[in-house]
Amino acid sequence: MNFRQFAFKNVIRNKRLYAGYFFSCAFSVMIFFVYSMLAFHPDLNFSDKGSYGQGAKTSMDVSQYIIYVFTFFFILYSMSAFLKSRKKEFGIGMMLGMSELQLRRLVFLENVMIGLASTAAGIAAGLLLSKGILMLGTSLLTLEQPLAFYWPVRAALLTFAAFTLLFLFISLFTAIILRSSSLIDLLKGTAKPKPEPKASAPLAVLAAVLLAVGYAAAFIVKGVLVLFALLPVAVIVSIGTYFLFTQLSVYVIRKLKGNQELYRSRTNLVTLSDLAYRMKDNARMFFLVAMISTVSFCAIGTLVGMKSMFTGQLSEALPVMKYESYSGNGLEAEQTALIEQSLANAGIDYKPYVIHKKSSANTATNKTYKFVSVTEYNILMNDNAVVGDKDALLFYPDDMGFGGRAREQTGKIASQDGSVFAVTQSGVMPIRLQQLGYADVAVISDAAFQAMPASQEDSASFVYDVTDWRSTLAVSKELNLLLEGGEKQYEFISRAYAVHENNQSFGQILLTGLFIGAVFFVAAGSFLYFRLYADLPQDCVQYRAITKLGLTEGELSRIVSVQIGLLFFVPIVVAVVHGAVALNTLQNTFGVNLFKESALVLGAFTVIQIVYFLFIRAGYVKKLKEAVQ
Incomplete structure (x- = not known):
């Protein structure tokens, strides 16, 4: 040979x-x-x-x-x-x-x-x-x-x-x-090292304090403050996690061993005695696995959540279908007829709205308003608002808590021609109105609207409402090709087409994140596997000796299951908690509900870890039983 x-x-x-x-x-x-x-x-x-x-x-x-x-x-x-x-x-x-x-x-x-x-x-x-x-x-x-x-x-x-x-x-x-x-x-x-594992009480307390402070900050900060708190919170939680495994876990086990009734119950004497060594010896590996898993959870959870968030925001921010015609557009009649004919040929029922907007800039306040007549506003919003000739309803886009400029709650607004309107009501722009464009909207009387002079910034929104907006994707793609290149005379917008493009863009990123996350997660599992089998020879010697003292196979399986379970699930549970807090912060930042996406990602990783644990445990217990026989 x-x-x-x-x-x-x-x-x-x-x-x-x-x-x-x-x-x-x-x-x-x-x-x-x-x-x-x-x-x-x-x-x-x-x-x-x-x-x-x-x-x-x-x-x-x-x-x-x-x-x-x-x-x-x-x-x-x-x-x-x-x-x-x-x-x-x-x-x-x-x-x-x-x-x-x-x-x-x-x-x-x-x-x-x-x-x-x-x-x-x-x-x-x-x-x-x-x-x-x-x-x-x-x-x-x-x-x-x-x-x-x-x-x-x-x-x-x-x-x-x-x-x-x-x-x-x-x-x-x-x-x-x-x-x-x-x-x-x-x-x-x-x-394995033989000295009794030691833990510092101050460092154990520090671990709990750092984690509590990090979690509290993650739950409290919102909006733009999250960007400033991100790095400090990550550092605090990372240090707290390290001390959690190296100090707090050993300290808690020592306290449990101090409870004589618990310590002497059944097989706890063997379980707790060996557990302190395992936690101390594996502390750095636990920290590494927890942090790698947290990165995987957060990366994939964030990508899934961001995709869902942007899809939801696009669905709200965009009308089902809109043709925006700007001042001087000579193709308006021809192209709106093309849109309506295309929808009819596709068998799609729609409800049309036309909203004329006049733009006026106030040089004194450096603000630009889009003025809309109250009649067209009522048709769009299915409302029955009444506005006086010198009054206005003022609506402004939501700043999502990121500290936008102050809005007028009362007072007056002025148009470029010198007309002054008293603001009788103001508030965040309704979704239907926001879909017409991201600008302050002032609703005025029909007479005041007609009297307002035209400008090059005026436009008309031709909105087409469809109940099942996803069914418009095919016709939207066709219209998008036919209506491209408007040279600022017109603009065609479709919710189905925009969501489709967004999903494709995020889908590619999500696909990449899933593969990278999978590599990270398998790496974390492999670290645990190698560490477990590195201890197998010593475990065989230890359990062979304990078996001679009367340890049954059932008790052996129970002890090993607890020890392997802690080895596999302690870092993963810590990572899941870290990931849940991070995803909750993302949810608070953007004001969207990501519970479903977060639960799906964290739940999937947890299920995979459980299956991995059951598979490894079965083989490990089998090897131990063969060794002690």
């Missing part, structure tokens, strides 16, 4: 230890491959969309680099954790005569084998899941035609080349790691 065969058989015979590293690498390769498959899809060519197309292509390329770079560091960490769990094995090999050069060559060959196998497996898994990925891409990008399957040769070659280079570099880099370890260090392996 030559050296390459020895390395190959070493991998095959130690499948359990290599499995976590292999699947983590394969999943990372799969994520990169399926994203590349979408990026190179012929139906997603944005080159014909001008600056938007260039921006879309650039963002997808940058996201591809982000995924690759993070995957590099993730695999590097995974390899480091993987090697750490094998230190004792390497030490024995060196005692039996293996030279340092042979050890480095062994690790290099093993890593190259796993790297090439995981690269091939990741690409194969991506091909198997390609149909579902293309359907997901179609849904997120809100494409009218589904993305067709194609053979992603370019994506496969890029993925294979990129990850082959990555694994070769990491394989060479691991030689440096091994060379710095002495024989005694290798033989000690991953032995």
Whole structure:
């Protein structure tokens, strides 16, 4: 048996230890491959969309680099954790005569084998899941035609080349790691520290205070203040999270051990005694997992929430269909007739409104108003307002709490020709009125409106109301092509078309966020997996000794389930709480309800973590039971 065969058989015979590293690498390769498959899809060519197309292509390329770079560091960490769990094995090999050069060559060959196998497996898994990925891409990008399957040769070659280079570099880099370890260090392996874990009461209290302050600030600040509070709150919560795992958790466990009735009940003696060591030893890993998971939750939750928010805002801010005709437009009659004929040909029932607006600037107050007659206002708003010839109803856009300029509650407004109107009522502009344009609107009597002189800034809004506005997308696309290039004489606006374009833009960003978030989340899960199996040899020794004292299989399963459950769920629960607070802040900032989107994102990650926990727990308990028998 030559050296390459020895390395190959070493991998095959130690499948359990290599499995976590292999699947983590394969999943990372799969994520990169399926994203590349979408990026190179012929139906997603944005080159014909001008600056938007260039921006879309650039963002997808940058996201591809982000995924690759993070995957590099993730695999590097995974390899480091993987090697750490094998230190004792390497030490024995060196005692039996293996030279340092042979050890480095062994690790290099093993890593190259796993790297090439995981690269091939990741690409194969991506091909198997390609149909579902293309359907997901179609849904997120809100494409009218589904993305067709194609053979992603370019994506496969890029993925294979990129990850082959990555694994070769990491394989060479691991030689440096091994060379710095002495024989005694290798033989000690991953032995746990024996001293009783200590915790500082002041630092434990500080952890609780920092988290409370960070959460309180996140709930209190609103509007533009969020931008200023973002960095300080993030720093405070991060420091508080670190002390939560390194100090507060150990301090709470010590207090629980001080409760003799609880401590001596059933198997709590074993559970709590070992738990303090686990929390202290894994504190930095818990912190890392919690923060990475929080970033994943917040990134995806924010993208989903922003997409929902902008869709909702567009639906409110835009009329179903509007043709805005400016002063001097000679095509008004022809083009409004075209719109009405197109709607009729599509079988869409509509209700038309025409709102004439006269624009007037007041140089004394440096304000511009859009004046509307009360009759057309009543028709649009289905109201019966009455306005005197010298009176006005004043409406202004909502500043959404971002500190807009002060509005007139009472007083007078003046037009450019010197006419003065007393403001009898003022308030935030109703949605229907806001859809006509983002400017202050003054409603005046018909006589006053007719007497107001015309100007080059005057316009008329031809509004077409449709009950099912989403059904107007096809005709809106057709009209958008026919009515483009108005040269400031007219403007055509469609809610269905604007929402469709918004969904496509955000869909691309959301698709990118999902892939990056998936890499982050798998990285967090892999950190837990490697740490858990690094402790397996010591756990086998410990539980074998306790079993001789009468520990039953049921009690063993219960203890291990609690310990693994805490290992998996403590950082995730902290991350979910962090993410929920962050998304709530986003909700308060923009004044929209993101509960559904937040619950969907956080719930999906939690379910995935539960499934992952059940799978890992079953294998871990099985290994322990085999060891203690």
